[in-house]
Amino acid sequence: MKGRQERKSQRKLRTPVPKGEGPGAPARTSEVEVVTIEKPVYGGSFLARVEGKAVFVPMTLPGEQARVRITEDKDKRGYAKAEVEQLIAAAPERIKARCPHFGPCGGCNYQHTGYENQIAFKKEILRETLERAGVTAPDEIGVLAAEPWEYRNRIRVGFDAEGRPGYRSRRSHDLIAIAECPISAPLLVRAAMGAGEVLARVPANLRPHEVLLFCNAEERELLATFFVKEGAQLKLEPIAATLRERVVELAGAELATGGRPGHPPRTMARWGSGSLTYRVGAQDYRVDHGAFFQVNRWLIDGMVERVTAGQQGMLAWDLFAGVGLFARQLANGFDKVVAVESAPMSTEALKANLAGTTGEAVAASTLDFLRENARGVRPDLIVVDPPRTGLGEEINTLLNAVGAPALVYVSCDPATLARDLRALIAGGYALERVTMTDLFPQTFHLETIAVLRGPALRQG
Numbered sequence: 502m503k504g505r506q507e508r509k510s511q512r513k514l515r516t517p518v519p520k521g522e523g524p525g526a527p528a529r530t531s532e533v534e535v536v537t538i539e540k541p542v543y544g545g546s547f548l549a550r551v552e553g554k555a556v557f558v559p560m561t562l563p564g565e566q567a568r569v570r571i572t573e574d575k576d577k578r579g580y581a582k583a584e585v586e587q588l589i590a591a592a593p594e595r596i597k598a599r600c601p602h603f604g605p606c607g608g609c610n611y612q613h614t615g616y617e618n619q620i621a622f623k624k625e626i627l628r629e630t631l632e633r634a635g636v637t638a639p640d641e642i643g644v645l646a647a648e649p650w651e652y653r654n655r656i657r658v659g660f661d662a663e664g665r666p667g668y669r670s671r672r673s674h675d676l677i678a679i680a681e682c683p684i685s686a687p688l689l690v691r692a693a694m695g696a697g698e699v700l701a702r703v704p705a706n707l708r709p710h711e712v713l714l715f716c717n718a719e720e721r722e723l724l725a726t727f728f729v730k731e732g733a734q735l736k737l738e739p740i741a742a743t744l745r746e747r748v749v750e751l752a753g754a755e756l757a758t759g760g761r762p763g764h765p766p767r768t769m770a771r772w773g774s775g776s777l778t779y780r781v782g783a784q785d786y787r788v789d790h791g792a793f794f795q796v797n798r799w800l801i802d803g804m805v806e807r808v809t810a811g812q813q814g815m816l817a818w819d820l821f822a823g824v825g826l827f828a829r830q831l832a833n834g835f836d837k838v839v840a841v842e843s844a845p846m847s848t849e850a851l852k853a854n855l856a857g858t859t860g861e862a863v864a865a866s867t868l869d870f871l872r873e874n875a876r877g878v879r880p881d882l883i884v885v886d887p888p889r890t891g892l893g894e895e896i897n898t899l900l901n902a903v904g905a906p907a908l909v910y911v912s913c914d915p916a917t918l919a920r921d922l923r924a925l926i927a928g929g930y931a932l933e934r935v936t937m938t939d940l941f942p943q944t945f946h947l948e949t950i951a952v953l954r955g956p957a958l959r960q961g
């Protein structure tokens with residue numbers, strides 16, 4: 502009944518508007534509709550309906566009324582995408598975005614509302630995603646969050662035709678030149694500007710097209726990895742010294758630059774050590790160029806604490822271990838920790854970070870490791886922290902075969918998490934605690950820490 506009333510109130514305008522307006526607008530259709538926004542959905546947009554069909558509209562808020570232009574109509578999939586032409590009724594929760602690039606820039610989705618609201622959106626999305634997959638979430642979803650600004654310790658920026666640094670546009674692959682980025686550590690923005698100033702004086706065909714900048718939590722050390730297009734005839738040595746000087750001067754930090762191992766044609770000359778030291782709690786970690794490391798410098802300590810606190814025993818497995826963020830901490834409470842990581846950029850640092858501890862680094866894929874070890878060994882704890890694709894069927898089956906007393910699943914994608922949890926619960930694990938961990942404030946991305954209890958302990 503309510504739905505019908507809402508639909509009635511969605512006055513259809515169907516005003517023709519010129520196609521192809523706006524940067525990169527797909528403009529497959531020019532229909533204009535007035536919609537009422539219902540709720541946030543994963544991916545940064547908000548759900549509205551036109552004649553029952555789902556329409557995803559970015560940069561709106563629940564309860565708002567807007568005149569929107571349909572930009573893509575995915576008939577086969579039964580949904581459409583739209584952009585706001587005019588906000589008719591704004592929600593009281595709407596605020597002015599802090600960043601002047603919010604909107605065109607593809608980096609942030611939620612700067613138009615307060616932080617508490619953003620957290621509520623993410624909890625709602627997480628609960629719904631779990632429940633849609635048939636996973637009953639605990640009554641209370643916990644939250645781990647911190648300061649929502651200047652948190653990023655890593656940015657990847659491109660350079661436009663004038664050499665200005667920028668991010669990819671929200672609606673296309675075009676570059677949006679940036680003058681600031683309030684979600685990133687200021688050091689990174691200064692370094693990007695410094696690199697841009699030097700590169701602006703270099704002919705476009707001799708410029709790297711992107712730089713990946715990574716700093717430690719205190720902004721005292723910085724890694725810069727420059728990327729050049731495949732096959733480009735670059736002679737970067739002549740500008741390397743100037744670039745280094747300017748970036749260091751602006752950043753005010755020690756700089757180590759280098760290539761990504763395994764991708765020599767895409768990167769420039771190596772200078773410096775190629776790694777930095779990242780302090781988490783009482784622990785120093787070596788992190789090399791190209792190695793994965795958690796992105797939110799305000800939350801890494803809290804995350805490690807949430808994953809490892811109170812965990813002890815004889816044997817723990819840290820699968821998808823990166824440079825050993827969790828394994829190093831677990832080594833304080835376990836007689837043996839096996840840390841499995843497949844990326845060559847991470848395995849050397851993983852070995853170094855576990856040296857002299859009860860941890861052992863295994864350079865292998867998780868699947869290969871489990872195929873060899875899942876039957877016959879039962880660790881007291883398994884931590885899994887896979888990439889977006891999640892664990893997948895065979896790993897879930899093997900983890901079910903292990904039946905460890907405790908399993909902690911750290912996930913950066915709620916949909917694959919929900920799919921895997923369903924399989925693990927069917928295999929005998931029970932979901933005990935879920936924490937929405939807001940590693941990416943102002944954006945739609947969300948991390949989850951799910952704690953499961955295994956069949957062995959429950960039977961005992």
Ligand SMILES: C[S@@+](CC[C@H](N)C(=O)[O-])C[C@H]1O[C@@H](n2cnc3c(N)ncnc32)[C@H](O)[C@@H]1O
Binds near residue numbers: 794826
């Ligand atoms: C989300 S990161 C987590 C890393 C680490 N737990 C941390 O918090 O720093 C996922 C890690 O899994 C690694 N990885 C990806 N696919 C893998 C696989 N099939 N087997 C083992 N490691 C893999 C990646 O290189 C990356 O280091």
